[in-house]
Amino acid sequence: MVRLQDTTKNGKERDWKGKKKRSILVADHYEAGNLLKKAERMYECANVLRFKQQDETLKLYQAYFCKVRFCPMCSWRRSLKIAFNNKKVVEAVNERKKVQWLFLTLTVRNCDGNELKLTLDNMTKAWNRFAGYTKVKKSVLGYFRALEVTKNRKVDSEWNGSYHPHFHVLICVPSSYFKKKDLYLKQSDWTSFWKKAMKLDYDPIVHVQKVKPKDSLDLENIEDDIRRQIEEQKALLEISKYPVKDTDIIQGDEVTSENVATLKTFEEAFSYKRLISYGGLMKEIHKELNLQDVEDEESDLIKIEDENKDEVANSITEVVAYWNIGLRDYVIKK
Numbered sequence: 143m144v145r146l147q148d149t150t151k152n153g154k155e156r157d158w159k160g161k162k163k164r165s166i167l168v169a170d171h172y173e174a175g176n177l178l179k180k181a182e183r184m185y186e187c188a189n190v191l192r193f194k195q196q197d198e199t200l201k202l203y204q205a206y207f208c209k210v211r212f213c214p215m216c217s218w219r220r221s222l223k224i225a226f227n228n229k230k231v232v233e234a235v236n237e238r239k240k241v242q243w244l245f246l247t248l249t250v251r252n253c254d255g256n257e258l259k260l261t262l263d264n265m266t267k268a269w270n271r272f273a274g275y276t277k278v279k280k281s282v283l284g285y286f287r288a289l290e291v292t293k294n295r296k297v298d299s300e301w302n303g304s305y306h307p308h309f310h311v312l313i314c315v316p317s318s319y320f321k322k323k324d325l326y327l328k329q330s331d332w333t334s335f336w337k338k339a340m341k342l343d344y345d346p347i348v349h350v351q352k353v354k355p356k357d358s359l360d361l362e363n364i365e366d367d368i369r370r371q372i373e374e375q376k377a378l379l380e381i382s383k384y385p386v387k388d389t390d391i392i393q394g395d396e397v398t399s400e401n402v403a404t405l406k407t408f409e410e411a412f413s414y415k416r417l418i419s420y421g422g423l424m425k426e427i428h429k430e431l432n433l434q435d436v437e438d439e440e441s442d443l444i445k446i447e448d449e450n451k452d453e454v455a456n457s458i459t460e461v462v463a464y465w466n467i468g469l470r471d472y473v474i475k476k
């Protein structure tokens with residue numbers, strides 16, 4: 143019996159096994175929460191992986207992914223795809239225009255689980271107002287926005303059990319942004335715009351920081367191994383990951399009633415909600431490059447990056463890995 147080993151060109155193992163185990167655990171919670179259809183889909187997720195072998199590397203070419211919103215396996219695939227798409231978009235922006243990149247974090251006060259859905263609705267509406275303000279429109283050429291929610295589980299905190307929704311936004315501004323008074327927005331400006339858009343009676347916490355090119359957006363010297371690319375571009379990875387982590391929903395590795403309740407809160411709050419979106423120049427380029435909408439039901443979670451189709455088709459060796467329930471690992475049958 144041979145266990146699946148899928149490594150990147152840099153020798154790093156792709157964690158199929160870890161994701162599948164985590165996916166089963168989350169499915170157990172869906173089942174315990176009586177969300178049976180989703181649980182059933184998740185138990186089927188990535189049970190069979192068909193790869194074509196090229197030289198030493200495996201390329202996935204067939205698999206079933208359940209696409210349940212909080213499936214760790216599917217979130218992992220989405221994250222890779224978002225990172226790849228963003229890399230493409232950022233490269234194209236840099237080619238066309240002289241820009242600077244900023245990271246913006248917009249937060250609101252923590253809320254209880256029963257207020258989460260309403261808070262997310264308000265934040266989405268507030269974002270549209272925010273992005274429409276004359277001064278914001280003037281300075282922001284394009285953006286990628288991701289909605290993240292974490293849960294506070296610090297037992298000694300007064301916020302224990304509360305939810306913390308926030309936006310991470312990658313923004314491109316004109317290269318003269320820091321020099322021109324009519325373009326530059328101070329941190330207090332961003333804060334007051336967000337406060338106004340959210341109609342808050344307190345000052346929300348807002349972070350804005352310049353992205354140093356070498357941190358994240360140095361897109362030269364690209365090799366075709368996407369994992370390595372995004373690992374090297376930590377800042378880009380940070381924002382490109384699929385925004386809700388299963389570890390924020392399910393704590394530990396056993397089904398607990400608190401985890402089930404948290405999962406149901408997330409499920410309800412996020413139904414029919416988009417976690418990511420593009421605007422301005424980044425939206426135009428995303429469309430122009432024909433990149434897939436990662437949140438779409440039809441989105442392809444098998445193929446992550448552009449690849450030479452002929453190369454894949456012509457490779458002879460097929461490797462099929464099956465999830466083995468007893469071994470809790472993928473096993474290869476040749």
Ligand SMILES: [Zn+2]
Binds near residue numbers: 165214
């Ligand atoms: Zn899945």
